Amino acid sequence: MKENATNIILKTNDLNIGYQHKKQVFCVASHLNASLARGKFVCLLGKNGIGKSTLLRTLTKVQPKLGGQIQIDNKELETLSTIELAKKMSLVLTEKIPENNLTVYELIALGRQPYTNWIGTLSDEDKKYVDLAIQQTHIEGIANKKYTELSDGQLQKVMISRALAQNTTLIILDEPTAHLDIQNKVEIYKLLKTLCENYQKTILISSHEIHLALQLADQLWLMNEKGIITGNTKSLIEDGSVSNLFASNLVTFDANSKQFVINTN
Amino acid sequence: MKSKPTYSLKFTFIISLLFLAFLINLSLGSVDIPLLDIVKTLFGDTSIKDSWQNIILDFRLPKAITAILVGSGLSISGLLMQTLFRNPLAGPFVLGISSGASLGVALLILGTSAFLGASATLSISNLSIALAASLGAFLVLAIVMLIAKNIKNTMSILIIGLMFGSFTAAIISVLAYFSSAESLQQYVFWTFGSLGNLAWNEITILFTLTFLSLLLLLSIIKPLNSLLLGENYAVSLGVNLKKTRNLTMIITGLLTGVITAFSGPIAFIGLAVPHLAKLLINTSDHRIIVPAVAIIGAIVMLFSDTIAQLPTSEYTLPINAVTSLFGAPMVIWLLIRKRKTY
Numbered sequence: 001m002k003e004n005a006t007n008i009i010l011k012t013n014d015l016n017i018g019y020q021h022k023k024q025v026f027c028v029a030s031h032l033n034a035s036l037a038r039g040k041f042v043c044l045l046g047k048n049g050i051g052k053s054t055l056l057r058t059l060t061k062v063q064p065k066l067g068g069q070i071q072i073d074n075k076e077l078e079t080l081s082t083i084e085l086a087k088k089m090s091l092v093l094t095e096k097i098p099e100n101n102l103t104v105y106e107l108i109a110l111g112r113q114p115y116t117n118w119i120g121t122l123s124d125e126d127k128k129y130v131d132l133a134i135q136q137t138h139i140e141g142i143a144n145k146k147y148t149e150l151s152d153g154q155l156q157k158v159m160i161s162r163a164l165a166q167n168t169t170l171i172i173l174d175e176p177t178a179h180l181d182i183q184n185k186v187e188i189y190k191l192l193k194t195l196c197e198n199y200q201k202t203i204l205i206s207s208h209e210i211h212l213a214l215q216l217a218d219q220l221w222l223m224n225e226k227g228i229i230t231g232n233t234k235s236l237i238e239d240g241s242v243s244n245l246f247a248s249n250l251v252t253f254d255a256n257s258k259q260f261v262i263n264t265n
Numbered sequence: 266m267k268s269k270p271t272y273s274l275k276f277t278f279i280i281s282l283l284f285l286a287f288l289i290n291l292s293l294g295s296v297d298i299p300l301l302d303i304v305k306t307l308f309g310d311t312s313i314k315d316s317w318q319n320i321i322l323d324f325r326l327p328k329a330i331t332a333i334l335v336g337s338g339l340s341i342s343g344l345l346m347q348t349l350f351r352n353p354l355a356g357p358f359v360l361g362i363s364s365g366a367s368l369g370v371a372l373l374i375l376g377t378s379a380f381l382g383a384s385a386t387l388s389i390s391n392l393s394i395a396l397a398a399s400l401g402a403f404l405v406l407a408i409v410m411l412i413a414k415n416i417k418n419t420m421s422i423l424i425i426g427l428m429f430g431s432f433t434a435a436i437i438s439v440l441a442y443f444s445s446a447e448s449l450q451q452y453v454f455w456t457f458g459s460l461g462n463l464a465w466n467e468i469t470i471l472f473t474l475t476f477l478s479l480l481l482l483l484s485i486i487k488p489l490n491s492l493l494l495g496e497n498y499a500v501s502l503g504v505n506l507k508k509t510r511n512l513t514m515i516i517t518g519l520l521t522g523v524i525t526a527f528s529g530p531i532a533f534i535g536l537a538v539p540h541l542a543k544l545l546i547n548t549s550d551h552r553i554i555v556p557a558v559a560i561i562g563a564i565v566m567l568f569s570d571t572i573a574q575l576p577t578s579e580y581t582l583p584i585n586a587v588t589s590l591f592g593a594p595m596v597i598w599l600l601i602r603k604r605k606t607y
Contacts (some may be wrong), residue, residue, distance in 0.1 A: 039368060081503075082504065086503035091497070091498070096495075098351035098495055099353075120486065120487040120552065156473035
């Protein structure tokens with residue numbers, strides 16, 4: 001990948017991730033080198049337990065790195081304050097929202113918090129961004145509902161809308177399509193793709209939807225025991241990296257249909 | 266697109282209800298005083314009978330004001346704890362504050378009796394009880410916060426608070442076992458709660474500290490709203506989680522600590538009023554729900570106190586019993602009714 005430096009939103013350099021408990025260190029993955037270019041839709045794929053979540057948690061500053069560097073917008077992640085980071089990166093997490101009375105509009109408007117005044121009053125500009133986010137995710141019809149009344153698919157769109165209202169170039173989503181039916185999975189993937197193409201968002205998601213990822217992602221981050229392989233989706237399919245990622249005596253990769261098929265014997 | 270529903274009608278309603286509750290509270294008691302004379306007295310009319318003026322200005326008015334401060338303060342504390350711990354069962358006492366206050370008072374009353382004899386407990390003043398309760402509450406809060414400093418998981422703090430409750434209850438049991446019946450009775454009376462024991466200067470202290478807590482509260486309204494999404498989302502929105510957590514605990518500690526010190530551990534209000542308010546106002550936005558909770562807390566406390574006086578009789582029920590006796594079934598009923606609309 002040869003991108004010019006100003007186009008790189010996120011970059012890791014020799015990154016080690018894992019957990020530290022007192023003096024014991026549990027390294028999950030090491031020497032990770034990867035970067036995200038502006039306007040790209042990137043999927044992070046890998047087996048369960050390989051460290052995808054740990055990587056996302058480290059990139060989003062939820063847990064500290066063990067070594068190496070993470071740069072967001074050419075600045076070291078550690079040097080950014082939480083509020084500065086909130087203006088550069090927004091998240092969609094897998095955790096459930098605690099039950100409360102928020103409406104969809106109020107929930108999305110919370111995405112404006114990094115910009116609002118001391119008590120959180122929405123300015124005209126804030127309202128403009130909230131309306132835009134609602135429009136970008138096509139959820140005008142449910143904006144005045146309580147979020148507890150939504151289906152899983154609708155809720156996920158609302159959470160993406162909230163991230164959009166935060167107006168960051170980078171959006172990171174942790175398994176955004178888990179628990180959704182195929183219709184909603186495709187819808188969410190297409191929505192994310194459109195956001196990258198039409199609004200120059202840079203989106204990194206972790207996923208197990210290999211089939212969808214291979215069809216829609218611009219680039220892939222493939223995580224295996226040795227580290228991380230990054231590249232354009234097409235080239236990674238061609239050079240066999242995708243095939244190697246999950247290939248076992250149970251499944252084989254079929255390059256024509258871009259999916260893994262179950263071995264017959 | 267309508268961004269924010271208007272709440273002015275609902276607020277007009279609860280504010281009117283607050284005035285009504287205030288007047289009813291002032292007008293009912295063992296002595297029958299006409300409402301008009303009460304209002305006149307409040308506006309400084311000195312032509313009313315002296316004894317009536319005394320009853321109103323030195324007894325009923327301070328008690329009503331105490332009820333308002335106690336009801337608002339406890340309810341807001343309950344709301345803060347429910348938001349912080351994202352647990353509808355949390356109340357103002359989950360940090361162990363009332364256990365701390367109880368321990369302070371138990372040590373004072375039961376300790377005095379154990380070391381200086383039962384007769385010495387009679388000389389214990391109101392203010393020294395308040396002081397002992399404050400010290401106890403503050404001490405437990407300080408310990409819980411010190412432990413919480415090294416704890417990432419907010420839920421663990423909830424359990425630590427509960428453990429402190431059990432721990433102090435055990436110490437109080439031991440103390441009680443070695444105390445005289447008279448001092449035990451005095452301690453039990455304190456745990457019943459009381460709104461009527463405050464002199465004007467004590468009310469000033471209560472008011473000032475409540476006011477200060479509310480000023481501090483203004484600074485965390487915004488992060489509290491983002492906490493509605495959970496801690497990780499809040500941080501991703503730029504919230505300083507540790508600072509917010511500490512401030513929330515300090516405000517709750519200050520409010521419940523000073524209230525418990527002056528009026529005893531009043532149960533139930535802090536747990537129930539936030540639920541009542543959320544059912545009525547139907548929002549989670551703290552900019553709206555905090556004032557609503559304060560007003561409804563005051564109303565509920567005023568009504569509870571009115572009932573506790575058993576109007577036209579000379580007896581008064583323990584306020585703590587009234588709040589739970591009437592409040593608990595009411596909340597159950599409201600929740601059942603809400604379920605049906607789903």
